[in-house]
Amino acid sequence: MFQRIGDDSKFNLFHHSTKKFKTTTIRFFFKGSLRDHVEEQALLPSLLKRGSVKYPTLKDISRYLEALYGSALSLDIAKMGEMQVFVVSMDMVNSQFIKGRPEILIKGIEMVNDLLLNPVVENGGFPKSRFEQERNHLERYIKSVIDDKGVYTHIRLIREMFRGEAYGNYEWGDLDKIPKTQNTDVYSFYRKLLATAPVDVYVVGNLTPEEEETLPRILLPFEQRDGVIDPPPTEKNFDKEAVTVIEEQPVEQSKVEMGFRVNVKPDEDHFYALVLFNSILGGGAFSKLFKTIREEESMAYYIHSSYEKLKGFLYVAAGINTENFEKVTSLVHQCMDEIRDGKISDEEFQNAKQSILNSIRSIADNPGQIIDFDFIAKTAGQKTDIQHISSVIQGMTKEQVASVHKLIVPGTTFFLKGTGVE
Amino acid sequence: MTLRKIENHLDEDLYAGTASSGLNYLLNRKRGFSKTIGLLGVRFGSTDNSFSSQAFSSQGKTIEVPEGTAHFLEHKLFEDSEGDVSDRFAANGASCNAGTGFSTTSYNFSCTNMEMENIELLLKFVQSPYFTPELVEKEQGIIGQEITMYNDDPDWIVFFNLMKCLYREHPVRQNIAGSLESIREINPEVLQSCYKAFYRPGNMVLVVSGHIDPEAIEKLVCDDAVSREKDDGGLNRRMLVESDPSIETKIMSQKMVVARSKILLGFKDRELTGDGCALQKRDVSTQMVIDILFGKSSNNYDELYNDNVIDDTFTAYYSGYNDFGFSLVGGDTEEPERFQENILRILDKEADRGIDPKSFARQKNKYLGKIIRTFNSVESVAYSMMNFYFKGLSPSDVIKTIESITIDDLNARLKSHFTQEQAACSLIEPK
Numbered sequence: 058m059f060q061r062i063g064d065d066s067k068f069n070l071f072h073h074s075t076k077k078f079k080t081t082t083i084r085f086f087f088k089g090s091l092r093d094h095v096e097e098q099a100l101l102p103s104l105l106k107r108g109s110v111k112y113p114t115l116k117d118i119s120r121y122l123e124a125l126y127g128s129a130l131s132l133d134i135a136k137m138g139e140m141q142v143f144v145v146s147m148d149m150v151n152s153q154f155i156k157g158r159p160e161i162l163i164k165g166i167e168m169v170n171d172l173l174l175n176p177v178v179e180n181g182g183f184p185k186s187r188f189e190q191e192r193n194h195l196e197r198y199i200k201s202v203i204d205d206k207g208v209y210t211h212i213r214l215i216r217e218m219f220r221g222e223a224y225g226n227y228e229w230g231d232l233d234k235i236p237k238t239q240n241t242d243v244y245s246f247y248r249k250l251l252a253t254a255p256v257d258v259y260v261v262g263n264l265t266p267e268e269e270e271t272l273p274r275i276l277l278p279f280e281q282r283d284g285v286i287d288p289p290p291t292e293k294n295f296d297k298e299a300v301t302v303i304e305e306q307p308v309e310q311s312k313v314e315m316g317f318r319v320n321v322k323p324d325e326d327h328f329y330a331l332v333l334f335n336s337i338l339g340g341g342a343f344s345k346l347f348k349t350i351r352e353e354e355s356m357a358y359y360i361h362s363s364y365e366k367l368k369g370f371l372y373v374a375a376g377i378n379t380e381n382f383e384k385v386t387s388l389v390h391q392c393m394d395e396i397r398d399g400k401i402s403d404e405e406f407q408n409a410k411q412s413i414l415n416s417i418r419s420i421a422d423n424p425g426q427i428i429d430f431d432f433i434a435k436t437a438g439q440k441t442d443i444q445h446i447s448s449v450i451q452g453m454t455k456e457q458v459a460s461v462h463k464l465i466v467p468g469t470t471f472f473l474k475g476t477g478v479e
Numbered sequence: 480m481t482l483r484k485i486e487n488h489l490d491e492d493l494y495a496g497t498a499s500s501g502l503n504y505l506l507n508r509k510r511g512f513s514k515t516i517g518l519l520g521v522r523f524g525s526t527d528n529s530f531s532s533q534a535f536s537s538q539g540k541t542i543e544v545p546e547g548t549a550h551f552l553e554h555k556l557f558e559d560s561e562g563d564v565s566d567r568f569a570a571n572g573a574s575c576n577a578g579t580g581f582s583t584t585s586y587n588f589s590c591t592n593m594e595m596e597n598i599e600l601l602l603k604f605v606q607s608p609y610f611t612p613e614l615v616e617k618e619q620g621i622i623g624q625e626i627t628m629y630n631d632d633p634d635w636i637v638f639f640n641l642m643k644c645l646y647r648e649h650p651v652r653q654n655i656a657g658s659l660e661s662i663r664e665i666n667p668e669v670l671q672s673c674y675k676a677f678y679r680p681g682n683m684v685l686v687v688s689g690h691i692d693p694e695a696i697e698k699l700v701c702d703d704a705v706s707r708e709k710d711d712g713g714l715n716r717r718m719l720v721e722s723d724p725s726i727e728t729k730i731m732s733q734k735m736v737v738a739r740s741k742i743l744l745g746f747k748d749r750e751l752t753g754d755g756c757a758l759q760k761r762d763v764s765t766q767m768v769i770d771i772l773f774g775k776s777s778n779n780y781d782e783l784y785n786d787n788v789i790d791d792t793f794t795a796y797y798s799g800y801n802d803f804g805f806s807l808v809g810g811d812t813e814e815p816e817r818f819q820e821n822i823l824r825i826l827d828k829e830a831d832r833g834i835d836p837k838s839f840a841r842q843k844n845k846y847l848g849k850i851i852r853t854f855n856s857v858e859s860v861a862y863s864m865m866n867f868y869f870k871g872l873s874p875s876d877v878i879k880t881i882e883s884i885t886i887d888d889l890n891a892r893l894k895s896h897f898t899q900e901q902a903a904c905s906l907i908e909p910k
């Protein structure tokens with residue numbers, strides 16, 4: 058879907074030309090590692106959003122975006138396998154739909170360039186009051202996230218199951234380390250990121266021939282970039298014991314998450330058997346987990362399964378009553394064994410296939426999804442041909458799906474045990 | 480056959496039509512898209528709990544129904560004598576859902592194939608009521624759990640407490656899902672009377688956006704309409720005019736398990752101008768005032784953020800309907816009094832100063848971009864078209880109305896809408 062354009066001496070630039078959308082989307086991925094400097098990278102989105110040399114404050118940035126017909130800018134951190142990726146996204150209306158065809162795209166790029174390459178700096182760091190404010194906000198944000206018990210359970214499962222591995226780190230940082238993170242360290246980390254991190258830039262939209270020609274020349278005018286350092290590849294480990302970790306909290310509803318490691322490589326067609334396995338197991342209201350544990354047994358308020366393909370990690374999450382912990386975990390294994398034994402009805406199989414096909418086909422209807430899909434697939438070494446993937450899924454047999462079971466290794470189970478509200 | 484093309488400058492294929500039963504439909508063919516969304520909207524929401532209809536009484540006797548009825552009815556339609564409708568959509572490769580708001584209920588599906596089968600199923604199930612005492616009782620349990628879940632949600636509670644402050648009588652003060660007590664009063668007869676009064680073709684709209692053939696849909700809708708009762712009107716929705724619109728409760732506070740306080744300041748709209756372009760104008764001008772005063776591009780936001788009065792939880796918006804409307808400004812804070820003082824101080828200051836022309840010009844650009852952006856996805860097109868339809872706006876009115884807004888409109892709103900007289904405050908504090 059994407060053509061590589063420009064000379065890729067400083068960064069990779071991919072373009073997907075389409076008239077489908079009313080907007081042009083540009084997304085930048087700066088690839089970092091979850092192994093270290095997690096807190097420094099986590100502070101970048103909020104600090105860079107506060108202003109740059111040409112647009113010194115958030116107010117200046119917002120005014121510029123408003124005038125540019127409501128262009129949208131976002132800066133974010135994403136965890137992808139053991140990468141911590143700094144993602145910057147710009148979404149601009151295509152000027153062909155506005156009287157007089159005002160210049161929007163080039164002006165939008167000018168701003169992003171300045172934000173990324175010329176942040177406001179004071180004494181070798183970000184402005185002191187801004188830094189302290191954003192460091193406090195990050196701390197507060199993480200505290201509010203862990204107030205949500207479902208999210209807390211997920212973060213704890215990962216921390217326990219992947220202790221000692223980079224994947225175990227929470228992408229927004231460690232609450233203990235954030236207060237100690239220093240301004241000058243964040244700034245020098247950022248300069249290093251700019252100099253050495255691999256950068257992929259994606260563009261989706263309907264560009265004029267002039268824009269197509271101009272884009273590679275004006276995007277991200279780095280001064281110098283040699284010695285781009287790839288983050289270490291995501292490691293996969295299968296020799297850890299299966300354990301259960303229990304934490305008590307004074308809440309009404311208990312939460313349980315069961316983690317599994319999956320020995321399936323994302324770049325094989327066999328991978329799609331795992332995709333189907335997950336869908337049949339817990340991919341929606343038609344799935345085994347939902348029908349057995351929620352509908353038949355009324356033991357879970359919510360239950361679903363999900364997988365992460367770069368790390369090879371599958372998990373089942375449920376909100377349950379405390380006393381049903383043993384029964385629910387046993388039923389989860391039972392549902393997985395049913396798939397292993399081929400006990401999949403034609404209806405279950407068709408519903409799961411259709412649900413996946415719907416999701417896959419819908420990717421092409423959303424610029425952000427088109428980009429993210431390509432980026433992650435490339436990282437995983439996967440084909441990005443939707444037709445091919447659809448036909449592999451359609452042709453999948455129950456036996457192929459059943460055979461995935463033996464490649465799934467039980468990992469950690471985390472149980473947030475609710476002891477009731479006082 | 481009544482299918483007609485709607486001209487526009489956005490390179491979009493838009494069509495509208497009306498079936499013999501009175502059902503209106505709006506279609507958007509999106510070339511190159513894989514997904515299709517079908518929406519069937521009904522002009523019936525949580526605030527419609529008092530009405531009269533020729534269907535029941537030629538004398539126009541008023542019928543009152545319990546809080547939460549519209550939402551209950553939405554849930555109940557998903558189950559009929561054959562079981563759960565969502566299984567049938569799943570067999571057609573589609574996912575489905577529904578939602579109830581203050582003035583509308585909508586039923587939708589999303590798919591990447593079997594579009595016609597899914598449209599047919601959507602039309603069929605919404606127009607096939609099936610209410611039994613057993614199914615109603617079962618739903619009371621499920622909705623009861625849903626209400627309990629909302630009662631634990633501080634954002635939901637702070638909002639409805641504010642509605643209770645702003646409105647003495649208007650049903651917007653009622654929880655959309657109702658209460659554990661009110662849903663016990665809902666029975667098949669209550670559901671049947673609401674269904675008969677509101678779920679009439681003339682009170683509904685079908686909107687489909689995506690990978691579609693407009694002529695084929697026109698035929699499907701018209702064939703379906705043949706077997707339906709023609710809608711001959713007779714519905715009298717009670718438009719509530721409060722006998723005393725003044726605000727009785729200026730502040731309501733509740734304690735919940737939260738890390739910081741949640742504050743929501745509300746301003747009740749007393750200039751209710753009906754529907755269509757007038758409503759749209761009121762809506763957009765008020766939102767523009769709010770964005771100019773409190774948006775990220777304002778000096779005020781900059782100041783408040785730097786002084787740690789607000790953070791990323793800050794929100795400010797206007798919500799307008801035919802017979803009610805309100806503005807809200809709120810967020811999470813450790814110092815609710817300081818938050819409130821600052822907001823009120825800013826409103827006073829800005830009312831004196833007036834709207835800055837450069838800020839106004841930027842807002843116009845932003846809104847124009849927003850309308851264009853709506854057509855980027857089938858979901859946003861479908862929901863926008865349904866909302867505009869129920870507000871009495873045609874697609875061509877939308878941009879024209881925004882273009883007609885003047886800086887004087889904003890200044891007038893700034894002075895008349897954000898007064899202390901019309902204000903109230905809702906607070907959730909940590910236990």
